Amino acid sequence: MRNDVNDNVEARIVAAARTMFIERGYADASMSDIAVAAGIKRSTLHYYFRTKDRLFQAIFVDIVRDIFPRIQNILTEDRPFMSRLNSVIDEYMSLFRKNPALPQFIIGEIQRDVRHLMGVLDSLEFEGYISTIRERMLLEIRRGELRRVPLCMILLTLYSQMIFPFMTRDLVVTLMLADGESFDGFLFEWKRRIMRQIGYLVLNTDNRAEVERIVDATLGIGNDCSVS
16 A cells, blocks of 8 residues: 555656656756645655656656657668668657657757767667667668668768758647648657658668658659649
């Protein structure tokens, strides 16, 4: 019974802190406000999480701890690059759908104190994730399947295009979608465009039409589908 009570209190703390951190960022989320939101005394909060940094790490890890291993597994699968890219984008878009404020939160923490954020990412073995991407791409470059493109260019192209629609969702929905269009429908077409941009960048062909054919085949889009 005692463990059930402890688990319930900790769950309330985590839920309150998660909302507070994402809405306000690390600097503006106070332990006092988190305690109030969780309906507990500050001394009780410190019993479970002695410092704000430990609480922040617990929240951030809780949100993203599963995605890096899944991405690494996808990257090492024996299937074409564009097929794996499609699955990687799906993983991130699923994460952002469940946590729509996460992209803005991450950008805010990068601007506030990137070393602090990287310290948290280190606990998730983020460097191993980057190494997996680098090693796999070098292998495919040696095989002649991909161009030799700086990894930073690929990652910046990919991540900037993935997160921007979620950071500007209200604007997209209010001003840019026609009647009857859904945000999910927009995201599917946007993913298609992301994959094309990455394909132009890394696939070992100068034929843009061939890149577009590969992307559409990967997405299961027939040749009769028009491109706006």
